[in-house]
Amino acid sequence: MYLADEAWPDIKSQLESTSLALVPLGSTEQHGPHLPAGTDHLIAEAFAREAVSEVDAICTPTITIGVSSHHRQFSGTMWVEPNVFRDYVESFTRNLAYHGIDRVIYVNAHGGNREHLREVGQRLRDDRIMYAIEWMWNDSIPDLVEEFFEQPGPHGGPKETSLIQYLHEELVHDNRIASAKNDGLSNFNQQTGRKFGARVFYDAIDNSKNGVFGDQTDASAEKGMQLFEEATQQLVNLSEWLIEQEFSSLMPADPV
Numbered sequence: 001m002y003l004a005d006e007a008w009p010d011i012k013s014q015l016e017s018t019s020l021a022l023v024p025l026g027s028t029e030q031h032g033p034h035l036p037a038g039t040d041h042l043i044a045e046a047f048a049r050e051a052v053s054e055v056d057a058i059c060t061p062t063i064t065i066g067v068s069s070h071h072r073q074f075s076g077t078m079w080v081e082p083n084v085f086r087d088y089v090e091s092f093t094r095n096l097a098y099h100g101i102d103r104v105i106y107v108n109a110h111g112g113n114r115e116h117l118r119e120v121g122q123r124l125r126d127d128r129i130m131y132a133i134e135w136m137w138n139d140s141i142p143d144l145v146e147e148f149f150e151q152p153g154p155h156g157g158p159k160e161t162s163l164i165q166y167l168h169e170e171l172v173h174d175n176r177i178a179s180a181k182n183d184g185l186s187n188f189n190q191q192t193g194r195k196f197g198a199r200v201f202y203d204a205i206d207n208s209k210n211g212v213f214g215d216q217t218d219a220s221a222e223k224g225m226q227l228f229e230e231a232t233q234q235l236v237n238l239s240e241w242l243i244e245q246e247f248s249s250l251m252p253a254d255p256v
């Protein structure tokens with residue numbers, strides 16, 4: 001069930017059997033010259049809505065603005081401060097408990113949100129209010145990502161390009177894909193932006209002048225479809241596993 005489309009009596013009946021909410025979260029930030037600023041939240045919402053069509057869970061509205069100040073040099077990037085993001089997410093997650101939800105999956109498609117969602121999950125668990133965990137689609141299917149892409153890149157690369165080509169073809173500027181690669185940093189690796197063991201960059205623009213990484217020319221809608229289907233299955237599996245757990249087993253262990 002997608003919460004925002006339903007009326008309260010129907011939501012009430014659904015909540016009688018449902019303990020799990022999927023919360024899609026992304027960003028509104030630059031994704032290079034070829035992809036829409038909404039790339040991350042469009043991807044997150046697509047996964048969450050597809051998964052709840054198969055499991056007993058609700059999908060909440062999407063959180064479309066996240067922690068993105070490291071992309072601010074590119075027009076249209078929006079962001080909130082990390083503490084504001086954490087407090088906002090914590091507040092609505094805490095309040096889902098009022099309706100009987102006691103476990104949440106943050107279906108997150110933006111790396112910059114990650115550590116903050118984990119912190120919120122930890123706070124809620126320490127308070128024994130809610131068990132909330134963070135899931136990112138590409139981490140759920142590492143073998144397929146590796147098989148498909150020699151240069152996947154961490155941002156605006158062929159992974160996200162393929163998914164948006166599949167999900168929202170009309171929003172992709174195909175005629176800018178070659179320049180996305182040529183003007184960006186196609187060969188991102190573990191040494192990028194590091195000196196003597198230290199990470200010496202803060203912003204995307206420090207490493208890539210058009211803001212993207214990886215080889216976008218390796219993307220296709222066909223790959224996007226397979227990535228979407230396989231990662232959705234992982235999210236369904238995770239949801240089913242989580243629904244089966246006793247709440248007490250998800251809470252912090254007692255002192256020894």
Ligand SMILES: [Zn+2]
Nearest residue numbers: 039040156160
């Ligand atoms: Zn992204």
